[in-house]
Amino acid sequence: MKAEESSLRGDTFSILERGGIYIALVLVLVSAAILSPAFFKPSNLFNVLRGAAPLGIVAVGQTIVMLGGGIDLSLAGVMALTTVVVADITQGQNISLVPALALVFGIGIAVGFLNGLLVTKRRVPPFIATLGVAILLEGVRFVYTKAAPSGSIPPLVRFFANEAVGPVPTNLIIFFLVVAGFLFVTHKRPFGRHIYSTGANREVARLSGIDVDRVTLLTYVICSTLAVLGGLVLAGFIGYADNYLGRGYELDSIAAVVIGGTSFAGGSGGIGGTVVGVLLLTMLFNIVLLLSLPIEYQLVVKGAVIIAAVALYSFRTNRN
Amino acid sequence: MSIKRITRRKFLELMGIGIGAAGTAQFMPLGKTIPDAKAAAKVKTPPDQLMRQKLAKSTFDCSKYKKDPPWRLAFVTQGKTNSWVVMFDAHVDYAVQVKYKGLFSDFFYGDSQGNAERQLDVYEDALVWRPDVMLLAPMGQAAISASVDETMEMGIxxxxxxxxxxxDNFVTWVEASNYRQGAVFAEWLAKKMNYKGKYIALSGIAGLSVVEDRLRGARDVFSQYPGIEELGQAYCDFSPAKGKQVTEAFLAAHPKIDAVWSGSGLQCWGAIEAFVEAGRDIPPVSGEDLNGFLRICKKYNVDFIAVNYPVEIGLHAVDAVVKTMRGETVPRYIDVPIVKFGKKDIDKYLRPDLSDDYWAIHKLPEDWIQKLGFKKK
Incomplete structure (x- = not known):
């Protein structure tokens, strides 16, 4: 009898462990249906998904870094720098967009390399290295703009960030392409396995013949490159060269990754969970607004979800 | 006159002195006065407004500070973290370099990099520099107060x-009212709604006194009209993108929105886009004299009210500095006048040739605007 009870309890925990995030998503959807039917209006769902895309894109990058055992606090800085550079170079015209994109993606790759080199070659803890780079980027941005950005976002960027193909937001298509691409990389390519191995146990991975420094460096390059893309998508959403674009995205992306089940220590989790984490955060933000709840509730709900997720995953880790 | 900006590091190297300080603080000013807003007559005067009114009735005899020019002026401020501060600081520069040319021998610019704790360090650096007079834009009310007392005791x-x-140990306080700005927005929107209707409120960053004062001013006015209802309020972090997301949600939840009270042109910009994309009529909105906001209002023929939070405060503050050093008697509180305008005057203020971050109402000559980088390339 005791063995049966134990088994039942084990099954329940197992379901919670494996599907907790999806159960939470369903609960939020059901709650939304009860509390605010406006949530399921097609126009609102369209807006929620469109709003989720920029965060989703950068959260995929953050997931890759965290799977490899790192963290990236510089991605918001990359997003903002991307915006002001593109706006300044193009002055709102498509004609100069190609060189502008080449430059900002170059900047993104360079920032990723800098983060990666600091972490792998100088052995700077990722938190400190990327925080330092974030501050550096802010300084560069203020030098570049003199705190007053000029120009605006070209129509082509606005199309990819703010329009729709049928009922599907264009930026959501970009998000899904990013997700599909990196799901393939992390699950089907050796590089994906190397990321998991490096994050799980760096020394064992190294002894297994994996170039862990190269893997780590590439995770930062991927993250910064996706931050450029996320910055463009967010900038195109409104069309304004915002000096503070992406403010808070570094922490929101970490929250989405953690809610989605990727371990802070690296080596476990995945992009699928992050996508659900992003959707959860975006939907909660939307529902709080639909219900006209004050910001305090929004923060309480967001904090509670993060704590609950971390507690659940910690429990799993301890149990294992 | 030699005008030079001295960095903290360089100055400490020169003087061989290091001074540290620590503390916590807030950002930007407390609530302000409402001397001429219609709304003021209708609402009970809050304590901080009474404080301003009391200050405005008193004067400060500056004869003990009288000194022949040139003077050494220290300006400790937030630092150039956004375009409003860029133009605000430029007014101080303009006053020192052009309007009062020859009256100042040296100028110390204390850049706090948008950080209230750092401002304490910068402030101490400025004191070591031994200025004749100190121009201060505190980022926190409490933390820097002891230093202010000390400075006045030193005879600065x-x-x-x-x-x-x-x-309260200061000569004079030059400002404009955030509370009044929020109230003026609300009074205009209430009238536009014929004192009956539903509005949404879009604020900047939660907890900043500049943001909360504007919202408080608005709610004090709206609450006078029983027929007006607030559908919801959200903080948009002075981000047009967030303003748009928030408004999209409000539009989904509420089939009828009669007005948008926005504490800043930035989030209102996003709100206007949200209305356009939802295919809904844009209701009357509020904002500031920010070029980008005016541009989008013109594009969609929006009925709006814009009220400036004057970037020219810096110029008036240097006027007060000069009076102080000349030993004149100065009012303890100087309320810089605001300008309000709407749709019919938009062409007077909108500058299509300048960037979205340009603030339309100022006292700077055109070549300074070009020099500050607001000209489109």
């Missing part, structure tokens, strides 16, 4: 520039 007059510290 303090002029508060836009915001103030907790200490």
């Amino acid at each position: 007059p303090i002029i508060y520039n836009s915001s103030r510290a907790e200490s």
